[in-house]
Amino acid sequence: MKKLLLILYIALSPFIASAQEEDTKDWATRGINIREVSVYGQRPMKDIGTQQTKFDTIALKENIALSMADVLTFNSAIFVKNYGRATLSTVAFRGTSPSHTQVSWNGMKINNPMLGMTDFSMIPSYFIDDASLLHGTSSVNETGGGLGGSVKLSTKPAQSNGFGLQYIQGIGSFKTFDEFLRLTYGNSHWQTSTRVVYSSSPNDYKYRNHDKKVNVYDENMNIVDQYYPIERNRSGAYKDFHLLQEVYYNTGKGDRFGLNAWYINSNRELAMLTVDHGNDTDFENRQREQTFRGVMSWDHLRESWKLGAKAGYIYTWMAYDYKRDLGNGIMAHMTRSRSRINTFYGQVDGEYSIGTKWLFTANLSLHQHIVVSEDKNIVRQDGNKAIVGYRKGRPELSGSVSAKWRPTERLGLSFVVREEMVGREWTPIIPAFFVDGLISQRGNIVAKASISRNFRFPTLNDLYFLPGGNPDLRKESGWTYDTGVSFAIGKENIYSLSGSANWFESFIKDWIIWLPTPKGFFSPENIKDVHAYGIELKANLDVALSKEWQLGLNGTFSWTPSINVGEPRTPADRSVGKQLPYVPQLSSTVTGRLTWRRWTFLYKWCYYSERFTMSSNDISLTGKLPPYFMSNISLEKVLVFKWADLSLKGTVNNLFNEEYLSVLSRPMPGINFEIFIGITPKW
């Protein structure tokens, strides 16, 4: 048996996360309940031909202190660009850029309309109950603009009966304190939940700085010695507070109402670069954010049709302050930037099915952004003060209709047409076509294919930022197709094994990139055409080794060349035909879980290949980002008492204490530890 497992491990590594719906407590107390593998008839009509990665509760909650950036790093093959611990983390699919990833929370888009991207380090996994990635074309089912794909995040009712409480305290290296509290109440109609997360740390981990040396001088100021200093991560402290309130009402007669409100208060310093020779006490580099996101929803369900409506609102206030001590204790502003974003959201959607063979869907959503960006305070020529910035509003309307047809049990076809209006500009029709077919019932081998067109509009900063915004930018456009095959086999309570292999290819025109100008500021241009293609492999294995031992292995692997196929900018341009900078060609993750009674051991591993820092793919001494491997482990024990369940968990991150960089000049922490103590009283 062991040998068989090992062979499976080698052959199918890396593996994929599957969508087992188990909560952490059940996992720990009962072990893995290995389901019989889904049969073809259970494939939802809505998912015909889609390439989707779903994250189960186990993956989302396996380390409660993780952000969604960490979850995606270790459980998917998309690229997470991490600027350091508790700092900006962006995700990108299939060799595209972070702004090509559309992100929604309970249906509402949460990409920053000024920047286009989403900071996943600001999304605690504790607040997410359901997460899925829609790769490439599949994102057209949900939204436009996802040239790489989209990330769907949502919450759902806790299904509690009566009052419930969970409190978890985490204490970790670098004086890290994490507090988690959840209060729930539920009955057959009402479900409410209040979740609170508070995380703080000076985040001053030690590292040996390979990028600079400290000089030792003699009395005549001659250098007599130099050494690489052991430094602390300077100015990297953070305090993040999150509050999530949910209320759900189910009439029991086919109507469901929901209210979700999420408040964020974040105060983070921006760590100094490894090559910064300034004194950290003389500078303050801080980013603060307050965000409120609220969504109300109504779902009306009938046997053959469904209607839904949502309304939402986002308010974001962001402040960036870069200050310098003038030598007298007074901190003078070098940069003082403020921005306020108001977004109003509304959506209606409907589904109608005719028998079991046809499903029609329609969806219309509107996001109205109102942005005030104040980037700099200046003194004008006439001596009066002025602010450099912009105030703009922009509606984003997106609508789609689809027809899904399953003429036989073995074949499914889906056709989606989407159109979007951003500002006053309409996209051409965005078509997407999906097909899947059951090749073999034995092994549940399913083949899938899809093709779509897509567009992404410039962000508000791309168009209007001062200085540099370029109102003449064109929208980016792309064609994507993918095809793949998946299988799933298993036996109830013995094992389950599933996997998939996909090929994708996309062509993106008019890629927008910000470049320096001779005037000393950056400005965006439509300069690149990109051909991205590659392979995505996913697999999952769950085995009941005995009554008390369970093993779970899952992993992913991606090969994603993302090639600049535009015209050379100048005769000296060596970037054409080369991989885009900062986009790894290879990435992989592996997660192994071993459960014995109420003990769970978890091993997580991820890998990114070398990232080029130059568009010409030349590797210089000062621009090297070697391959990135990371291993984390954790051990958890659940204690069951009559009055409460207690959980004890210890995690070790960066197990091999590697000195490494994810981004140039931004060191990551070495080995670090955190312990968690959780209590769930039984009323």
Place this chain on the structure above:
Amino acid sequence: MRYYITIICLMLCSCMKWEYGIEEDFDLSASGDGLFICNEGNFQYGNATLSYYDPTTKTVQNEIFYRANAMKLGDVCQSMIIRNGIGWVVVNNSHVVFAIDINTFKEVGRITNLTSPRYIHFISDEKAYITQIWDNRIFIVNPKRYEITGYIDVPNMTSESGSTEQMVQHGKYVYVNCWSYQNRIIKIDTETDKVVDELVVGIQPTSLVMDCNNKLWTVTDGGYEGSPYGHEAPSLYRIDAETFTIEKQFKFSFGDWPSEVQLNGTKDKIYWLNDDVWEMDVTADRVPVRPFLSYNGTLYYGLTVCPRTGDVYIADAIDYVQQGMVYRYSKDRELIDSFYVGIIPGAFCWK
């Protein structure tokens, strides 16, 4: 079995490395001319580098600071000057000025804790000024002790919109162009370290040189569209250093982006970039009709003229995320050489 365990161990154990540099020995004391190229690198990525070009042998050495010192130069290499065999390299977002031996490229010292340094100018062996952006002070330093010894407060300038740039000296006065959201040249008395006068020019004067007739030359960029500070057609100004008055204003078209005013070795010709490369006698009354070198499809980013041969060197940053190219032309507009340097070559310094 052992084979599988090995594979798993290789997978799970890591081999990534944040490498240490290896110090290389250079000795260019016997060589003649040499050109240092400051490659800014990408802001916030700490990949600025220094290149060295030998015009005689037409050979270039890249990343010389890293190779000689086994450490990085830093984030945004802004400018460099040489004094008494020591090169002073200003690294803007690393808040440092490195002093290096210009023959071995080894560091001999550094001035740290600057706000956001742009240029350094020597008053004497023991006194120099360092201009800053986002600070309304010019730092006074003792280069021998690598110490900050004082500040020159620039009047009518806040920290946030503070910007002092290039410096030239005439007698006991140092002239400084104030660029970002500024419109003036200031005059500093080097004996009192005080700003004693200022001259309003156009919006955002970007560079400053002084010709053989003690005339200051600066070119404005005119600001940008939508700027609350204003947006106007840029101009080239000739200013008499003695009287500190504008003698001549050469207006460009609205939307032009002139920059990088430079002089030849005899200081009787000025050069600048404005899509093309332009050349003009310092006594001319009109801007030439035809450029010295025509635009070739890229935005030139840096410019210098060899003080001895008059060869013109132009830096092409290409797409700003790959090694830039430097083109070397004779004063007769013949292409002599071209060579790749570092990312965003922006400034030059002659040995």
